Amino acid sequence: MxxxxxxxxxxxxxxxxxxxxxxxxxxxxxxxxxxxxxxxxxxxxxxxxxxxxxxxxxxxxxxxxxxxxxxxxxxxxxxxxxxxxxxxxxxxxxxxxVTDATADIALTLILMSARRAGAGERFVRRGDWTGWTPTQFLGQHVSGKRVGIIGMGRIGTAIAKRCHYGFGMEVLFTKRSPLPDPGLPARQVSQDELLKKCDFVVVAVPASPATHHLIDAPEIAKLQPHAHLINIARGDIVQETALIAALQADTIAGAGLDVYEHEPHVPEALRALDNVTLLPHLGTAxxxxxxxxxxxxxxxxxxxxxxxxxxxxxxx
Missing domain, CATH: 3.40.50.720 (NAD(P)-binding Rossmann-like Domain)
Known part of the structure; x- marks a missing residue:
């Protein structure tokens, strides 16, 4: 053969x-x-x-x-x-x-985005750090917050378990069909409710014609100002131009991306932002x-x- x-x-x-x-x-x-x-x-x-x-x-x-x-x-x-x-x-x-490795990257991005780790690391590398101060690089606490998982398949469930059992987070999730027992304390809701109520939103659905630009400008506008959007699925599920606009306008707190809409092209406008963590598709690396x-x-x-x-x- x-x-x-x-x-x-x-x-x-x-x-x-x-x-x-x-x-x-x-x-x-x-x-x-x-x-x-x-x-x-x-x-x-x-x-x-x-x-x-x-x-x-x-x-x-x-x-x-x-x-x-x-x-x-x-x-x-x-x-x-x-x-x-x-x-x-x-x-x-x-x-x-791929399940556990991809879930681990989702947690990496949640933590990096919430705690501004990418911006802080660049700050140190540039030689700009002059010492600890009480108000430098203030981020957000992750423990005890509410996470929304868009797509509760194998990877989504693995992410939810890490968030709930590791960080005591409340879990909301979406799935096309009812899931009475997700295997952990979690509540199935509409995408609209999830986007409006969650501190962290993780995109974990497969890419398909039905999920292309599932998260577009009107959906991003539903996120709370302190929310972080994490994408470890496929880049074209999130409308990249809409996400860039929201990050530029500070209408959301941050984002963590391991995938991009036109991979491997990453727009300069995205690379220029300090409120987004960018990884080179490390999910299974x-x-x-x-x-x-x-x-x-x-x-x-x-x-x-x-x-x-x-x-x-x-x-x-």
Whole structure:
């Protein structure tokens, strides 16, 4: 089975891929554009792709030779799953492996935003710090505050548990379907109520056409002036221009972002702000996690190769 791996993976995962498949490792770390994806679909039996690789309807419009696309990551909005299904191509992802690491990054961003850690660290690096004073870099307390989780799936639940059991926070959450038992003390509410009542709002829904700009200017306007918006999901769920405007006008206290609407482009207007913490999509950036994600992607490919349904198949 001829496999193309589109981005460099960990040594352990690449070694296993080489043992299991006739594998080609694509050079460089730039994502595949649509034309390259179309060629890859014509040349290989299977692809192991990841964030940014443009496996679009256009790339899939000519009957592809490839019959399996294994995504390295839980989010797969860069793959047109409906077009893949129509072309007879199976798609899988890697849920579960990313849950704890992504939840940890959400807590990192909550704390950094609330306590102005990013601005303080830049202050020290510039050599501007002249010593402790009672009113320098005053932020907000996190313990005992109210957090709202938009999207109470695996990652949202892991974030909620950390917030409640670690910091004594009251948890509100949204979910498309009723969730009578979220596994911790938490209350399901409307998005409108959540935005208006929470001190910290964490975006944790999957990216899809339905969630594109779910948090736009009218939604951001519902946040309290002392609120912080955290996004560890996908960048286009939050309307970036609206968020920048709110941060510039100080209508919210701050934001913490690990993802961006037009990744890897981060607008200069966003980078210039001191009330936002910016991370370079670190959600799963731990060796053990990237190993686990890679092995899960290979497990999906091996199952398909052996005539079985991939354990983490996704459908439109």
């Amino acid at each position: 001829k496999l193309l791996v589109t981005r460099q993976l960990t040594p352990e995962v690449e070694a296993r891929a080489a043992r299991e498949f006739d594998v080609t490792f694509r050079k460089g770390n730039a994502p595949m554009d649509e034309a390259e994806a179309a060629q890859a679909l014509a040349d290989y039996d299977a692809l192991l792709v990841t964030l940014g690789d443009q496996v679009t309807a256009g790339a899939l419009k000519t009957a592809p030779h490839a019959k399996m696309i294994a995504n390295f990551g839980v989010g797969y909005n860069h793959i047109d799953v409906a077009a893949a299904q129509a072309a007879g191509v199976t798609v899988s992802n890697t849920p579960g492996a 731990a060796l053990e996690v990237r190993d686990a994600m890679g092995h899960m992607a290979l497990d999906n490919l091996i199952a398909f190769r052996d005539g079985n349904s991939p354990p983490n198949r996704v459908t439109a």
